[in-house]
Amino acid sequence: MKIIGLVSKVALLCCSVLAITIQAAEFKLPAYEKVTLDNGLTLYLLPQHEVPLVTVHAVVKAGAIYDNKAGLSYLTAQGLKLGAGGKTKTDIEQTIDFLGASLNTGSSLEGSMVQANFMAKDSAAVLPLVKALLTQPAFDQAEFNKMQQREIAALTQAKESPRQVIDQYFHRLVFGKHPYGFAQNGEPESVKQISRNDLTAFHQKYYQPANTAIVVAGDFETVAMKKQLQQLLGDWKNTQKLPVLNLTAALTVPAESQVLVVDKNDAIETTFLIGGPGVTQSNPDYVGISVINTVLGGRFTSWLNDELRVNSGLTYGARSGFDRYSAAGLFAISSFTKTDSTKAALDLALKTYQKLWSQGLDQATLDSAKAYVKGQFPPRFETNAALAELLADMYLYGFTEDYINSFQSKVENLTLADSKRLINSYFPKDKLQLVLIGKAEAIAPLAASYGKVTQLDIKAPGFGK
Amino acid sequence: MKYSLMALMLGMAVASQPAAATDGSQIQSFTLKNGMKILVLEDDSIPNANSYLFWKVGSRNERPGITGISHFFEHMMFNGAKKYGPKMFDRTMENSGGANNAYTSEDLTVYTNWFPTAAMETIFDLEADRIANLDINAKMVESERGVVASERTTGLENSNFRALHEQLKGIAFQAHPYRWSVIGYESDIKGWSLDDLKQYHKTYYAPNNAVMVVSGAVKFADVKRLAEQYFEPIPAQPAAEQLRTVEPAQTGERRTYVQKASVSTPNVMLGHHVPATSHADYYALDLMVSILSEGNSSRLYKNLVDQQIALEVFGYLPMSFDPNLFYLMAVASPDVTATKLEQALVAEINKLAKDGVTTQELEKAKNFRLMQFYQAMETINGKSDTIGTYEVYFGNFQRLFDAPKHYQKVTTADVQRVAQTYLKKSNRSVAVLDAKEDKDL
Numbered sequence: 085m086k087i088i089g090l091v092s093k094v095a096l097l098c099c100s101v102l103a104i105t106i107q108a109a110e111f112k113l114p115a116y117e118k119v120t121l122d123n124g125l126t127l128y129l130l131p132q133h134e135v136p137l138v139t140v141h142a143v144v145k146a147g148a149i150y151d152n153k154a155g156l157s158y159l160t161a162q163g164l165k166l167g168a169g170g171k172t173k174t175d176i177e178q179t180i181d182f183l184g185a186s187l188n189t190g191s192s193l194e195g196s197m198v199q200a201n202f203m204a205k206d207s208a209a210v211l212p213l214v215k216a217l218l219t220q221p222a223f224d225q226a227e228f229n230k231m232q233q234r235e236i237a238a239l240t241q242a243k244e245s246p247r248q249v250i251d252q253y254f255h256r257l258v259f260g261k262h263p264y265g266f267a268q269n270g271e272p273e274s275v276k277q278i279s280r281n282d283l284t285a286f287h288q289k290y291y292q293p294a295n296t297a298i299v300v301a302g303d304f305e306t307v308a309m310k311k312q313l314q315q316l317l318g319d320w321k322n323t324q325k326l327p328v329l330n331l332t333a334a335l336t337v338p339a340e341s342q343v344l345v346v347d348k349n350d351a352i353e354t355t356f357l358i359g360g361p362g363v364t365q366s367n368p369d370y371v372g373i374s375v376i377n378t379v380l381g382g383r384f385t386s387w388l389n390d391e392l393r394v395n396s397g398l399t400y401g402a403r404s405g406f407d408r409y410s411a412a413g414l415f416a417i418s419s420f421t422k423t424d425s426t427k428a429a430l431d432l433a434l435k436t437y438q439k440l441w442s443q444g445l446d447q448a449t450l451d452s453a454k455a456y457v458k459g460q461f462p463p464r465f466e467t468n469a470a471l472a473e474l475l476a477d478m479y480l481y482g483f484t485e486d487y488i489n490s491f492q493s494k495v496e497n498l499t500l501a502d503s504k505r506l507i508n509s510y511f512p513k514d515k516l517q518l519v520l521i522g523k524a525e526a527i528a529p530l531a532a533s534y535g536k537v538t539q540l541d542i543k544a545p546g547f548g549k
Numbered sequence: 550m551k552y553s554l555m556a557l558m559l560g561m562a563v564a565s566q567p568a569a570a571t572d573g574s575q576i577q578s579f580t581l582k583n584g585m586k587i588l589v590l591e592d593d594s595i596p597n598a599n600s601y602l603f604w605k606v607g608s609r610n611e612r613p614g615i616t617g618i619s620h621f622f623e624h625m626m627f628n629g630a631k632k633y634g635p636k637m638f639d640r641t642m643e644n645s646g647g648a649n650n651a652y653t654s655e656d657l658t659v660y661t662n663w664f665p666t667a668a669m670e671t672i673f674d675l676e677a678d679r680i681a682n683l684d685i686n687a688k689m690v691e692s693e694r695g696v697v698a699s700e701r702t703t704g705l706e707n708s709n710f711r712a713l714h715e716q717l718k719g720i721a722f723q724a725h726p727y728r729w730s731v732i733g734y735e736s737d738i739k740g741w742s743l744d745d746l747k748q749y750h751k752t753y754y755a756p757n758n759a760v761m762v763v764s765g766a767v768k769f770a771d772v773k774r775l776a777e778q779y780f781e782p783i784p785a786q787p788a789a790e791q792l793r794t795v796e797p798a799q800t801g802e803r804r805t806y807v808q809k810a811s812v813s814t815p816n817v818m819l820g821h822h823v824p825a826t827s828h829a830d831y832y833a834l835d836l837m838v839s840i841l842s843e844g845n846s847s848r849l850y851k852n853l854v855d856q857q858i859a860l861e862v863f864g865y866l867p868m869s870f871d872p873n874l875f876y877l878m879a880v881a882s883p884d885v886t887a888t889k890l891e892q893a894l895v896a897e898i899n900k901l902a903k904d905g906v907t908t909q910e911l912e913k914a915k916n917f918r919l920m921q922f923y924q925a926m927e928t929i930n931g932k933s934d935t936i937g938t939y940e941v942y943f944g945n946f947q948r949l950f951d952a953p954k955h956y957q958k959v960t961t962a963d964v965q966r967v968a969q970t971y972l973k974k975s976n977r978s979v980a981v982l983d984a985k986e987d988k989d990l
Contacts, residue, residue: 111596134594135923174846181844182909184916203920230857237860237883240813245707350810353702383648385639394636397695400703420703452644459646459665462595466928542811 111462111492113485116475117306123320124294127313128475130301132468136204138302140214141472143480146290147194149263149329153278155270159235160286161191164198166227169216173227176213185210189217193264193409195480196290201469204303207312215316218296221287228280236272243542246348246355246521247420251407253519254357254416256547257344262334264412271546289327293320297479302468331411337361338515341535347524348542354426354522358433359416360512365408365481371494372506373406378453379445380404380437380511381417391436392419398429404437410481415512423523427530430518434534440507445500454495461491573950576936577769581776583785584757588946589772590764590932598765600672601933602660603941606753608731609655609792609871615741615749617733620653621697622749626660627651628689631682635689638675645671653731656870657941663930666766670775677779680754685746694738701732710863710878712807713818713980720803721820721874721978725796755786762937764929796822796872803978806987814860815887816982819894820874823866823971826942832955833963834875834971838864839914840906840964841877841897846913848897849879857882858893868942874978875971887981898972905965915956 116130148157165187167173180187185202187210198217202210242248252267259265267274298317300309338360363370374382381388381404392402402419417437421429445453465471478484518534520527521542531537540548578588607619627649629635642649647664662672704711715730722728732738761780763772799822823834842849842864849862858881865876877898881890925931940946981987 135927137920137923137927174851177845181846182913182916184913184918184920186844201920201924203923230855233857233882234854234860237814240883241860241880244709244811244813247703247707348811351706353699353706355706383643385636385643390636393696395692397692398699400696400700420706421699422702452640455646456643456648459597459668460648460663462597462665463663463928463930466595467924468927 111465111488113465113474113488114471117310119310121293121314121318123318123322124292125317125320126297126479127310128297128299128479129304129306129309130299130471130475131304131306132301132471133303136303137468138202138204138207138300138304139468139472140198140200140211141299141301141469141476142198142214142218142296143299143476144196144218144291144296145194145480146196146286146295147192148266148268149193149331150286150290150327151263151266153270153282154267154274155235156278156282156286157191157196158269159231159275159278160283161189161196162231162235163223163228163283164189164217164221166231167222167224169212169220171213171216173224176216179209179213183209187213187217191268193266193268195476197476199469199472207304207309211312211316214298215320218291219317219320223280223283223287225280228283232275232278235270236275239269239272239275242269246346246351246542249542249547250355250357250418250519250521252547253344253346253521254359254517255414257342257517257519258338258360258414259412260336262336263329263331264409267547273545289324292322292324292326293317294322295326297476299472299475299479301472301475335412338517341514341516341518343518343520343531343535343537344548345524345528345531345537345539346519346521346542347528347539348521349523349525351423351522353420353422354429354520354527355420356426356430356521357416357418357519358430358437358516359404359414360515360517362406362413362415362512363408363510364413365410366483367408367413367510369506369510370406370408371491372498372502373510375450375453375457375495375498376440376445376503376506376511377404377406378457379449380440383453383456387436387439388417388419388433391432392421392429396428396432398425398432402433415510423526426520426522426527430534434516440511441513444507445503447500450498450500450503454498458492458495573947576946578946579773579776581756581781583781583783584755585776585780586760586940587772587776588760588762588936588940589767589769590762590929590936591767591769592764592929592932593766595929596666596766597929598664598666598669598763598767599929599933600662600676601762601937602676603760603762603937604658604660604753605656605758605941606658606789607654607656608729608733609726610753610789611726611729611733614737615745616729616737617697617731618737618741618745618749619658620731620733621693621738621741622746623651623653623658623660624693624697625685625690625746626679626683628693629684629686630678631684632678633675634684635686638679641671641675642668647672655727655731655867655873659937661930669767669771673775673779677783680756680780681783683750683754685743685750687743690743690746697732697738698735701735701738704732709809709812709816709880709982710818712809713816713878713982714876716805716807717818717820717876717978717980718874720805720980721799721822722796724794725871726792726794727796727871727873751786752789756780756783757785758789760937760940762933762940764933764936792871799976799978802974805978805980807980807982808984808986809982810984812982812984814881814883814885815890816878816880817887817891817894818876818878818980818982819891819898820876820978820980821971821973821976822872823875824872825870826868827944830967830970832952833959833967834866835918836911836914836956836959837901837906837964837967838866838875839917840910841901843914843917848901849877849894852897853879853890853893856893858885858890868938870942887983891979891981895974898968902965902968902972906961908961911959911961911964915959918956
């Protein structure tokens with residue numbers, strides 16, 4: 085979103101990861117029904133009647149980790165919109181727009197999705213389009229060619245903004261050639277190599293009912309909606325055996341501190357990440373970990389924001405957080421500062437981070453963080469779209485609502501002794517990995533004091549070796 | 550970005566059942582003796598509430614030398630008052646489970662608090678302290694200058710929109726304060742004094758210059774009691790001087806150019822002067838921006854993106870106290886020049902002015918607004934924001950419930966007329982962003 089007004093505080097809680105884990109006293113996941121059809125398709129139905137709107141969120145276990153050419157899962161997801169079920173791209177867009185609705189597709193490392201938001205009265209018009217995109221995409225050749233050109237240009241364009249690409253450099257630095265290090269949207273060279281046939285093959289291999297869940301949240305009657313979906317999707321067939329990927333085999337942990345300096349020669353500030361390996365989606369300690377992260381870098385008064393922004397005026401915002409996947413994860417501190425204060429900001433971030441071990445939490449700080457995560461939880465599941473995404477994530481990553489519903493007690497039971505154990509177990513203390521995007525002639529000379537340095541031009545293809 | 554989410558409306562809804570809380574009778578209001586108006590919407594859908602405090606002060610109230618001070622002030626409001634000293638506003642709020650943010654625009658400074666209902670009294674206490682007794686601490690001012698300088702820099706580093714927008718405003722407005730960006734000039738951020746800040750607070754942070762909206766799991770009687778206890782003792786101030794400057798009519802196209810080496814393809818932004826939000830043409834303009842740029846069936850998407858002239862297109866009509874700009878922006882496809890991209894944008898505008906729009910396009914735009922209205926009404930944040938925005942831009946939140954009628958009345962002829970009236974060359978400013986130097990061929 086382009087904001088004309090200016091916001092005084094950087095959004096400190098970025099990831100959906102955090103959103104799932106923060107819980108308040110009164111919050112329980114609203115009642116929903118889960119059904120598995122004969123073809124293995126999983127349906128979740130969660131009625132909500134506050135506004136006459138419905139969200140459909142279909143999720144397929146097919147993300148960038150399955151790519152044999154970087155960007156294939158992403159292009160496949162984007163390609164679903166290029167015409168489907170006998171309708172052209174233009175037909176679909178006109179139908180959806182005329183209803184004031186939206187129909188989007190997307191992909192992440194581990195999943196792909198089709199999401200529609202529409203008025204309840206329009207279910208009969210929109211649901212068949214969702215089905216068509218999922219099961220009968222045309223991958224029209226002429227439209228594919230245009231999309232391919234746009235995506236190649238978009239990859240180049242993304243590098244105009246360090247903030248848009250720094251996560252990708254960091255994944256590559258920490259995970260290397262493991263699938264979690266794959267470029268999610270591809271690289272210009274790899275996207276050039278992808279053909280329409282690659283999309284068709286990827287779609288056939290992964291977009292199968294037994295590999296898919298469809299979540300419907302909003303203003304509908306469960307019995308009628310279930311019947312409608314069964315009629316629409318009951319005849320969708322599995323055609324191939326689903327591939328199994330071993331994600332743990334090739335995982336490595338960094339053997340030494342490394343610094344990736346990405347040169348952007350007209351940069352007026354340095355954008356940076358500091359971190360290392362994190363935790364998996366199913367880690368049983370994650371609730372406690374997220375409370376500790378709240379203290380370190382998950383809210384405005386967190387240690388990092390207090391030191392780098394409030395006390396020193398070095399930056400507009402500093403935060404920390406975890407990205408979690410099914411077999412691994414990342415932890416990172418992130419901030420930015422004007423070029424000539426790069427060293428001051430890095431040193432202060434590292435010094436503040438070490439307080440986790442040198443000082444630890446005290447009872448008042450722990451209590452405050454607990455109150456905060458509980459109080460900020462309910463608004464995160466206020467919309468149909470947010471509830472649908474939560475259920476989709478439960479399917480994709482294999483956690484249950486118990487994880488949500490027991491959060492409260494886990495937060496309340498967290499002790500100072502627990503916090504010490506969690507800090508020692510899960511926050512990477514050394515062999516830290518850094519990405520600095522900025523003006524290399526100014527920042528490369530100081531990089532060596534933080535680890536083994538590699539330098540790249542931001543315009544070089546890809547995101548590192 | 551604020552499209553007029555608001556407005557849209559029960560009347561236009563084809564839906565079989567009315568949405569909860571889209572009925573004006575559920576909004577209760579009162580005005581304190583010091584002139585502060587407070588609107589309350591009881592909504593128990595989650596055990597939380599929020600408060601949105603709209604202050605009628607923004608960059609339009611500034612002058613050269615103190616540009617950006619409204620926004621800077623927004624930061625200073627978090628930096629300590631009498632009862633709650635430096636850092637204590639945020640610490641106290643977060644300790645009781647609350648969170649906050651704020652934003653500044655050309656017209657407004659808005660403070661938002663999100664909290665479990667049990668923390669409501671703490672929120673009133675914190676707000677009253679900083680409204681009545683802000684302590685502008687010299688040391689905090691200095692460190693905050695660094696924060697705002699970083700905010701300005703990170704915007705320019707990461708957003709081409711930001712870089713173009715501030716330059717375009719600078720040429721489109723020659724007299725009116727909309728000519729400078731909300732964040733202000735770098736020299737002014739470094740330069741304003743403690744006295745400037747103190748005077749600004751006294752003038753604009755007067756209770757008679759504010760509207761508060763509270764939505765969520767609250768009782769009207771509790772909000773009223775707390776408002777009377779905490780806010781009513783704060784004295785009113787004389788009304789701030791009205792802005793006198795009216796932007797003279799533009800009589801010919803104006804152009805500017807921004808060079809940024811890392812830009813991969815040219816960006817073009819157009820601005821056309823349009824009337825204030827309170828003008829009768831607002832609704833037609835708001836539907837026109839949708840027809841041009843909203844969704845993949847929009848004219849700019851179909852004729853620029855689908856035709857591989859642009860990678861992205863964007864349209865924006867800000868809500869505004871004074872006459873402002875109607876923005877269109879596009880990012881060129883590879884090998885498309887800025888000139889070609891600009892010509893394609895202008896061709897679309899001229900086509901709309903010459904041939905008008907179809908009833909289907911108009912109906913579609915109205916449906917987009919209806920959908921947006923429902924989405925706003927889905928959350929207590931959307932409710933507070935919508936109600937408050939309507940109150941400040943139209944003078945009364947009840948106008949929210951007239952909006953259906955106003956949108957409904959817009960005809961294809963109205964859209965064509967506003968295109969002909971406002972989207973013409975003599976009323977246009979053009980900003981180009983490109984990697985290479987601007988020089989003679």
